[in-house]
Amino acid sequence: MSQYDVIIIGGGPAGLTAGLYTARARLKTLLLEKIAPGGQAAVAWTIENYPGFPEGIGGPELMERIGKQAEKYGLEIKSGEVVKVSPSSEDERFKGKLEKVVNTEKEEHKTIALIVATGTRPRKLGVPGEERLIGRGVSYCATCDGPLFKNRKVVVVGGGDAAVEEALFLSKFAEKITLIHRRDELRATKIIEEQAVSNPQLEFLWKSVVTEILGETEVQGVRVRNLSTGEDLTLETKGVFVYIGTVPNTGFLKGVVEMDKEGFIITDENMETSVKGIYACGDVRKKLLRQVVTACGEGATAGFAAGQYVGKWKDKKEI
Amino acid sequence: MEIVLNDKNFEEEVLNSELPVLVDFWAEWCTPCLMVAPAVEEISRKYAGRLKVGKLNVDENPIISAKYGIQSIPTFIIFKKGKVVGQTVGAMPREALEAKIGEILNESV
Numbered sequence: 001m002s003q004y005d006v007i008i009i010g011g012g013p014a015g016l017t018a019g020l021y022t023a024r025a026r027l028k029t030l031l032l033e034k035i036a037p038g039g040q041a042a043v044a045w046t047i048e049n050y051p052g053f054p055e056g057i058g059g060p061e062l063m064e065r066i067g068k069q070a071e072k073y074g075l076e077i078k079s080g081e082v083v084k085v086s087p088s089s090e091d092e093r094f095k096g097k098l099e100k101v102v103n104t105e106k107e108e109h110k111t112i113a114l115i116v117a118t119g120t121r122p123r124k125l126g127v128p129g130e131e132r133l134i135g136r137g138v139s140y141c142a143t144c145d146g147p148l149f150k151n152r153k154v155v156v157v158g159g160g161d162a163a164v165e166e167a168l169f170l171s172k173f174a175e176k177i178t179l180i181h182r183r184d185e186l187r188a189t190k191i192i193e194e195q196a197v198s199n200p201q202l203e204f205l206w207k208s209v210v211t212e213i214l215g216e217t218e219v220q221g222v223r224v225r226n227l228s229t230g231e232d233l234t235l236e237t238k239g240v241f242v243y244i245g246t247v248p249n250t251g252f253l254k255g256v257v258e259m260d261k262e263g264f265i266i267t268d269e270n271m272e273t274s275v276k277g278i279y280a281c282g283d284v285r286k287k288l289l290r291q292v293v294t295a296c297g298e299g300a301t302a303g304f305a306a307g308q309y310v311g312k313w314k315d316k317k318e319i
Numbered sequence: 320m321e322i323v324l325n326d327k328n329f330e331e332e333v334l335n336s337e338l339p340v341l342v343d344f345w346a347e348w349c350t351p352c353l354m355v356a357p358a359v360e361e362i363s364r365k366y367a368g369r370l371k372v373g374k375l376n377v378d379e380n381p382i383i384s385a386k387y388g389i390q391s392i393p394t395f396i397i398f399k400k401g402k403v404v405g406q407t408v409g410a411m412p413r414e415a416l417e418a419k420i421g422e423i424l425n426e427s428v
Binding site for chain 1: 346348351357378388408
């Protein structure tokens with residue numbers, strides 16, 4: 001078992017920024033990442049609202065830069081999916097002061113402070129046909145699969161920033177994009193909405209929901225219900241891109257820290273969770289705005305706060 | 320080492336292969352494909368002699384990509400004696416990919 005000052009779970013913008021701060025504070029830090037650093041931001045085709053890049057910057061490039069910056073200061077990054085977090089030895093001198101044990105499938109690590117930055121994953125529609133047709137026309141990543149739909153008709157489900165941005169991205173390839181949204185107006189940032197409305201390849205189906213995805217071995221169409229009239233229609237399509245929100249990756253923390261009913265982690269303004277020494281930052285937190293810039297800001301706060309906690313622990317001060 | 324597959328050599332390298340073959344359908348613009356690439360490379364080394372690992376660029380090889388209905392990448396397909404015996408879509412941890420391979424090779428990982 002290896003011992004760290006800080007373990008960070010998740011290598012998106014929040015986790016990497018936390019690691020940048022703890023590494024610069026000379027804290028022995030390990031970042032555990034399930035697949036590869038970058039997170040959801042790494043599949044963003046372009047990020048136009050990250051300050052300092054007036055011409056925009058590609059998600060992969062921005063994430064590579066943040067990763068490099070953290071590693072330059074000594075952040076150790078390992079691949080591994082965390083399956084369990086548990087408090088181990090309770091130090092009786094300080095009530096509630098717990099050392100944490102982090103388990104991946106193969107390893108066990110001990111740490112004084114823990115930062116959870118595991119982000120979210122796309123929410124599924126939960127309609128018939130969806131599971132069967134994942135990878136066969138059903139996709140949750142337009143930047144991954146969009147170019148495979150050249151000159152095809154596709155639909156995008158959702159009406160927030162992600163849905164509209166990805167619909168715009170798809171318009172580079174697909175012949176026509178129908179955006180299906182349950183409300184009668186978009187919920188995207190105005191500037192994104194303006195681009196969408198003026199794009200001739202985009203069509204909108206308002207107050208509508210997808211009730212079924214059709215096709216045996218590949219997507220052939222979708223069943224759509226109009227919520228105001230109750231009428232059903234079938235729309236022919238080869239691709240269904242789903243952007244109806246996200247689900248937090250917090251299953252492994254159930255019963256450890258306080259969460260809201262959807263599983264987003266509740267923290268105070270210093271990113272500390274209901275357990276002392278466990279912090280959360282980025283998309284996985286219960287909060288108003290999920291962006292790279294907010295993830296980075298929270299990562300910095302979590303890293304700094306974790307550093308203070310580790311300092312007190314080592315000095316045997318009251319926490 | 321992974322072998323580079325294309326529309327021309329697919330039959331010989333994959334369908335006629337004595338060893339089971341893991342095919343990674345990918346493209347350069349696909350970030351998740353690039354994220355799993357190191358894991359795929361590691362697998363090709365670890366299973367050398369038991370499993371052949373090949374990469375097929377979907378942009379450059381439309382015939383084979385269409386034949387197997389690739390509409391999301393990365394897609395991993397495992398072939399055994401010319402037949403599809405396993406398929407999975409999307410980036411995943413190396414351990415998860417190995418578990419799938421293990422099932423098919425009938426060995427624990």
